[in-house]
Amino acid sequence: MDILIKKAKLQEGQELKDIAIKDGKIVAIENHIDADAARVIEANGKVLIPGLVESHIHLDKALIADRLPNKSGTLQEALSVTAQLKPTFTKEDIIDRAERTLEMLIMNGTTNIRTHSEFDPSQGMTGFEVVMGLKEKYKDLVDMQVVAFPQEGILKAPGTEEMMYQAMEMGADVVGGIPYNDTPWDKHIDLVFEIAKKYNKPIDFHQDFKDDADGITIEYVCDKTIAEGYVGRVSVGHLTALGALPKERLEPIIKKMAEAQISVMSLPATDLHLGGRHDEYNVRRTLTPVRALRDGGVNMCIGTNNIRNPFTPYGTGDVIQTAMLAIPTAHLGGAADLPTVLPMITTNPAKALGLDDYGIEVGKKANLVLLDTESVTNAVIDLPTRLFVIKSGKVTVETTKTVKINR
Numbered sequence: 001m002d003i004l005i006k007k008a009k010l011q012e013g014q015e016l017k018d019i020a021i022k023d024g025k026i027v028a029i030e031n032h033i034d035a036d037a038a039r040v041i042e043a044n045g046k047v048l049i050p051g052l053v054e055s056h057i058h059l060d061k062a063l064i065a066d067r068l069p070n071k072s073g074t075l076q077e078a079l080s081v082t083a084q085l086k087p088t089f090t091k092e093d094i095i096d097r098a099e100r101t102l103e104m105l106i107m108n109g110t111t112n113i114r115t116h117s118e119f120d121p122s123q124g125m126t127g128f129e130v131v132m133g134l135k136e137k138y139k140d141l142v143d144m145q146v147v148a149f150p151q152e153g154i155l156k157a158p159g160t161e162e163m164m165y166q167a168m169e170m171g172a173d174v175v176g177g178i179p180y181n182d183t184p185w186d187k188h189i190d191l192v193f194e195i196a197k198k199y200n201k202p203i204d205f206h207q208d209f210k211d212d213a214d215g216i217t218i219e220y221v222c223d224k225t226i227a228e229g230y231v232g233r234v235s236v237g238h239l240t241a242l243g244a245l246p247k248e249r250l251e252p253i254i255k256k257m258a259e260a261q262i263s264v265m266s267l268p269a270t271d272l273h274l275g276g277r278h279d280e281y282n283v284r285r286t287l288t289p290v291r292a293l294r295d296g297g298v299n300m301c302i303g304t305n306n307i308r309n310p311f312t313p314y315g316t317g318d319v320i321q322t323a324m325l326a327i328p329t330a331h332l333g334g335a336a337d338l339p340t341v342l343p344m345i346t347t348n349p350a351k352a353l354g355l356d357d358y359g360i361e362v363g364k365k366a367n368l369v370l371l372d373t374e375s376v377t378n379a380v381i382d383l384p385t386r387l388f389v390i391k392s393g394k395v396t397v398e399t400t401k402t403v404k405i406n407r
Helices: 075-088 091-107 126-137 160-169 185-199 218-227 240-244 247-260 268-274 290-295 319-329 347-352
Strands: 003-008 017-022 025-030 039-042 047-050 052-057 110-118 143-149 174-177 203-207 234-238 263-266 299-302 368-371 386-391 394-398
Touching: 003 047, 003 368, 052 091, 052 299, 052 319, 052 347, 091 110, 091 126, 091 386, 091 394, 110 126, 110 203, 110 347, 126 143, 143 160, 160 185, 174 185, 185 203, 185 218, 203 218, 218 234, 218 247, 247 290, 263 347, 268 319, 290 299, 299 319, 299 347
Parallel strands: 003 039, 052 110, 110 143, 143 174, 174 203, 203 234, 234 263, 263 299
Antiparallel strands: 003 017, 017 025, 047 368, 368 386, 386 394
């Protein structure tokens, strides 16, 4: 064996397991494995989880918060500020910031990433080209899916449609869209589906990102998903407008989303920061209704979105910390709710990203994280140190933790 992990906790109330890894795969999971291994990791009852999945992030515009601040804290100013900054991004600048962000994610146990990489006529394809290069450069540390993302719209920004096709020819993994920042929105959605079908790629929309529910387009996306045979291949991020809907209006939409098997990436660090800025009292949480979507059969995920830029002026690249933020703000701290949070940053986004080789099962890729906690239930709220990160059967991160209390 290449690696043998001894006495790891996989599930609450289950006997501790040994996990054997060879040639990048999990080859055995038993109560006790007696075999030689090049590396033995003594888990001693610590929790072992599959690698964390960062399902929605923007590497190319991370770490720019100090360049031109978003003084109002609104989405409108975040879009404006970023649009002003993007033409100033050089290749070297994007590489530097994206690599620093990637290393933050990797050190925190992320083994799979879906990153939205944008382009438009004002900045060209530089950022997209950089991210595609980093996908290859970092493949031994993290698996990346790159979304071709038209942040400034497609139809209202002449030349972007051609760039969408160019990005797909360059190897983009996912077709992105942003209906609320384009006009007409229905033609935007139609075009995204047209491109996706041409290249047989999944779709990921920035969807209905606003405080109120007027003019939402998620129902059109659901109908289009079903009509085009794309059930289970469409994800949406933000979707905050659903939080403004009464139950009788929300429930039919959730039912339609479940039928279309739309995955939802809630992005609490960004949505809480930008949302409700015009509320003078009783300020709204401005999150998508996570519990209602989850209970309605929608595949719910939690993602980071942005790190230290005009959309989100903070962040450490730790998706467990982001999930912790979602617990109080989305009312996920109850005894029945808490166990559903860890899957929102592991198995649920793995499903959304179509990761067939994901999970702690024999034959699956050995992407694993050993947490410094002995409770699966509390694996998020403990904010545990990532003791070991294993990517494709190789130890990529080790953390030595020494704590001393002087009395």
